[in-house]
Amino acid sequence: MTVWTPLPPERNGIADYAHGLLGGLDGHYDxxxxxxxxxxxxxxxxxxxxxxxxxxxxxxxVLHQIGNNPGHGFVLRGLRRMPGVTTLHxxxxxxxxxxxxxxxxxxxxxxxxxxxxxxxxxxxHRREEGLQSRANHLLFDLAGEVLARSRAVVVHSRxxxxxxxxxxxxxxxxxxxxxxxxxxxxxxxxxxxxxxxLGLEQGEFLVLTAGxxxxxxxxxxxxxxxxxxxxxxxxxxxxxxGAERAEEYALGAAIAERPAVAAxxxxxxxxxxxxxxxxxxxxxVLVNLxxxxxxxxxxxLARAFAAGTCCIVSETGAxxxxxxxxxxxxxxxxxxxxxxxxxxxxxxxxxxAAGIGALGRRFALAEMALPAVAARYREVxxxxxxxxxxxxxxxxxPPLLVLEAGAGLRPAQVAAMLAGRQGRCRLLLAMPDxxxxxxxxxxxxxxxxxxxxxxxxxxxxxxxxxxxxxLLLDLQLGWPA
Amino acid sequence: MSGGGVLACLLxxxxxxxxLLDLGLPAAPLLGWWPGAxxxxxxxxxxxxxxxxxxxxxxxxxxxxxxxxxQGMPIFGLDxxxxxxxxxxxxxxxxxxxxxDGVPPPxxxxxxEAGALLLRHGRTEGLPPPPGPERGRIMLLVGTLARIERWxxxxxxxxxxxxxxxxxxxxxxxxxxxxxxxxxxVGGRLVTGGLASLGMLAIGAERAPSLRLxxxxxxxxxxxxxxxxxxAGEGLRLGAARQVRLLLGGMPARQAWLRLRxxxxxxTRMPALFLDGLRLQTQWRADDEGSVVIEAPARMQxxxxxxxxxxxxxxxxxxxxxxxLEFAA
Numbered sequence: 001m002t003v004w005t006p007l008p009p010e011r012n013g014i015a016d017y018a019h020g021l022l023g024g025l026d027g028h029y030d031x032x033x034x035x036x037x038x039x040x041x042x043x044x045x046x047x048x049x050x051x052x053x054x055x056x057x058x059x060x061x062v063l064h065q066i067g068n069n070p071g072h073g074f075v076l077r078g079l080r081r082m083p084g085v086t087t088l089h090x091x092x093x094x095x096x097x098x099x100x101x102x103x104x105x106x107x108x109x110x111x112x113x114x115x116x117x118x119x120x121x122x123x124x125h126r127r128e129e130g131l132q133s134r135a136n137h138l139l140f141d142l143a144g145e146v147l148a149r150s151r152a153v154v155v156h157s158r159x160x161x162x163x164x165x166x167x168x169x170x171x172x173x174x175x176x177x178x179x180x181x182x183x184x185x186x187x188x189x190x191x192x193x194x195x196x197x198l199g200l201e202q203g204e205f206l207v208l209t210a211g212x213x214x215x216x217x218x219x220x221x222x223x224x225x226x227x228x229x230x231x232x233x234x235x236x237x238x239x240x241x242g243a244e245r246a247e248e249y250a251l252g253a254a255i256a257e258r259p260a261v262a263a264x265x266x267x268x269x270x271x272x273x274x275x276x277x278x279x280x281x282x283x284x285v286l287v288n289l290x291x292x293x294x295x296x297x298x299x300x301l302a303r304a305f306a307a308g309t310c311c312i313v314s315e316t317g318a319x320x321x322x323x324x325x326x327x328x329x330x331x332x333x334x335x336x337x338x339x340x341x342x343x344x345x346x347x348x349x350x351x352x353a354a355g356i357g358a359l360g361r362r363f364a365l366a367e368m369a370l371p372a373v374a375a376r377y378r379e380v381x382x383x384x385x386x387x388x389x390x391x392x393x394x395x396x397x398p399p400l401l402v403l404e405a406g407a408g409l410r411p412a413q414v415a416a417m418l419a420g421r422q423g424r425c426r427l428l429l430a431m432p433d434x435x436x437x438x439x440x441x442x443x444x445x446x447x448x449x450x451x452x453x454x455x456x457x458x459x460x461x462x463x464x465x466x467x468x469x470x471l472l473l474d475l476q477l478g479w480p481a
Numbered sequence: 482m483s484g485g486g487v488l489a490c491l492l493x494x495x496x497x498x499x500x501l502l503d504l505g506l507p508a509a510p511l512l513g514w515w516p517g518a519x520x521x522x523x524x525x526x527x528x529x530x531x532x533x534x535x536x537x538x539x540x541x542x543x544x545x546x547x548x549x550x551x552q553g554m555p556i557f558g559l560d561x562x563x564x565x566x567x568x569x570x571x572x573x574x575x576x577x578x579x580x581x582d583g584v585p586p587p588x589x590x591x592x593x594e595a596g597a598l599l600l601r602h603g604r605t606e607g608l609p610p611p612p613g614p615e616r617g618r619i620m621l622l623v624g625t626l627a628r629i630e631r632w633x634x635x636x637x638x639x640x641x642x643x644x645x646x647x648x649x650x651x652x653x654x655x656x657x658x659x660x661x662x663x664x665x666x667v668g669g670r671l672v673t674g675g676l677a678s679l680g681m682l683a684i685g686a687e688r689a690p691s692l693r694l695x696x697x698x699x700x701x702x703x704x705x706x707x708x709x710x711x712x713a714g715e716g717l718r719l720g721a722a723r724q725v726r727l728l729l730g731g732m733p734a735r736q737a738w739l740r741l742r743x744x745x746x747x748x749t750r751m752p753a754l755f756l757d758g759l760r761l762q763t764q765w766r767a768d769d770e771g772s773v774v775i776e777a778p779a780r781m782q783x784x785x786x787x788x789x790x791x792x793x794x795x796x797x798x799x800x801x802x803x804x805x806l807e808f809a810a
Contacts (some may be wrong), residue, residue, distance in 0.1 A: 038724055038753065038755060038760070038790065038792040039753060039792050039794060047759060047760075048759075048760060049758045049759055050726070050755060050758035050759075050790055052534075052535050052538065052726065052758070053757055053758030053788060054531075054758065055529065055531035055532065055535075056532075056757065056758065056785070081530055081531040081534065082531065400561070400562065426562070464562065464566070465566070466565075466566040466569045466570065467565045467566055467569045472562060
């Protein structure tokens with residue numbers, strides 16, 4: 001079986017997930033991993049293969065691991081050539097499409113497929129004004145292509161499946177299966193040993209957050225809650241075991257605004273897997289808030305279950321499906337106050353946190369063990385083998401249009417040449433010779449920006465010497481602006 | 482098609498001014514033994530989309546255009562605009578050889594009408610003649626006594642006799658270099674003025690000439706076409722790239738040593754070597770000229786062009802130069 005996926009040392013949770021899953025699937029299949037980092041770390045016995053050559057010698061069993069960031073662009077392209085089962089870790093995918101050079105028309109079409117009415121407005125803002133908001137990423141999922149090209153789709157929660165079903169309809173999502181996230185297969189470190197390695201006192205109450213610091217993880221709520229708990233005398237410490245992305249959420253600045261919180265807080269930066277495990281095992285509480293949620297799952301939550309660490313989550317999305325005795329679920333209204341009171345109470349009685357953590361571990365052992373998850377994957381893969389997928393043939397070469405260009409080339413001439421066309425095409429701005437082309441581009445800075453209509457996306461261009469000299473443009477045409 | 486190496490060596494020796502367009506992809510059995518050769522696909526419609534996407538990545542090395550053609554050409558048959566540019570250039574080529582397995586595509590009709598030589602895999606008697614002037618034929622038999630490959634070289638009738646003589650001389654010379662009469666059976670005859678046959682067959686195990694290609698002649702998928710400057714010599718400058726694929730063409734399906742000679746590496750950040758997408762167990766050593774040799778035992782696959790991959794660690798210094806690639810028993 002060929003598994004298309006990022007792998008460590010790539011710093012994302014899906015790479016860690018895939019590394020663990022490959023270990024579990026190895027008992028069922030002879031696995032190889034197609035990864036665009038040729039020097040990535042695969043589990044022992046799993047060969048790494050260059051994705052560009054993965055089609056050679058491939059069997060019918062293919063698994064893709066797709067998440068919503070540019071590190072999965074090669075997986076999306078692989079899915080188009082080698083359809084198989086796809087694990088959709090995040091039904092969003094708009095960010096993936098935007099950051100991997102997918103044509104604007106394809107993004108527009110994907111947005112329209114999910115929410116036709118809203119897509120007309122948001123799509124126009126995006127095309128004409130370059131306007132993008134966080135709402136785009138919440139509203140439009142762009143999972144349509146993955147659903148159509150996959151023999152089966154795996155998601156980690158009923159929430160994610162229902163969300164897909166609402167957006168794409170029952171027929172397009174009939175092959176979506178729910179397989180829960182698995183617990184990391186290795187033994188988590190003991191609390192005492194982890195604290196000793198991290199230099200933490202055995203008795204202090206540790207609140208932990210983990211992963212990339214994004215706005216949706218609601219650090220604003222947590223910081224307010226900690227400030228409140230400290231003001232009421234709670235004695236605790238907060239560590240964020242993860243990296244700050246200031247452009248997404250300025251965590252350090254937010255902490256600095258609350259001196260009491262700043263005094264007990266530390267941000268570690270990105271943690272390797274073993275260091276992350278130490279932090280999770282050392283913690284009394286893992287706080288994993290989310291709003292808004294698009295149904296994503298959390299690897300750090302699975303690690304906390306494995307370690308028996310008490311988890312506090314938002315009662316939304318996939319987290320709302322967790323049993324109420326296995327985690328503490330906080331409502332989305334009034335979260336800072338409730339979280340502050342909860343942390344103060346648990347810090348005063350750490351055994352209560354430990355008790356909830358033990359119940360969480362018991363739940364995870366029953367529902368999230370890697371062998372059970374791998375066996376479920378096998379069922380889905382085998383059942384899907386004969387399911388047809390949308391066509392994957394490469395399109396014909398785009399048509400070539402030739403426009404006799406000269407010093408007086410005007411936008412209206414280009415617009416007339418492109419009028420009525422949609423999709424890919426190539427446009428040759430033919431010149432008598434290359435010095436003429438050089439003179440034209442020197443005389444008219446930003447030549448193409450002025451010439452091309454708003455509905456035309458420039459995918460590539462090159463200077464052509466033969467058979468006719470000129471500037472050859474590779475264009476993607478949307479509908480008229 | 483394991484005799485491609487021998488065939489290429491004979492033709493290059495006998496006809497040194499000849500330029501090759503090997504249309505034998507996805508195998509391209511002559512390409513690796515013909516530095517600077519162009520390559521392409523006679524029937525791209527039969528290519529699987531994933532294989533077409535793979536081959537579409539490659540560009541000819543910086544020295545590939547040294548004979549006057551466009552530099553950085555993509556593989557023929559995958560991009561109509563680039564194909565048109567290449568054909569326009571080749572029409573003025575005095576001595577051109579088209580090698581393929583099957584019927585020449587219509588796009589090549591003008592080249593054939595202009596007198597390009599044709600090297601076809603398999604028998605050509607009884608098949609419709611290619612467009613253009615009347616052609617004579619030299620049957621070429623390569624491979625081993627147990628597994629003979631037949632190629633037909635179609636060329637002007639009055640060239641058959643002199644070319645046959647040069648090919649026969651080349652075959653005897655090559656056989657002498659590669660083990661002599663105990664290892665090779667060489668023979669041939671001029672049947673008529675326009676028909677000849679020549680065989681150079683290995684006795685026992687398959688044999689192939691060693692191969693050493695300057696880096697600048699290699700087909701690669703670096704993002705930008707690198708120039709071969711004075712400082713790079715015959716090398717391929719890797720620039721800031723962390724990984725590169727090299728298209729070798731069809732290689733004999735047997736165990737061999739794959740060696741890459743590079744300059745500008747850090748001894749603590751050695752690259753990894755790949756064959757057909759899979760990592761090889763490599764070793765490295767410094768040579769006397771200040772460069773580093775990365776080598777690995779490798780088994781080539783039959784029936785498809787071999788691809789070598791080179792991956793540098795993220796911390797490795799930029800600006801390494803691939804000086805040469807060697808394929809040796």
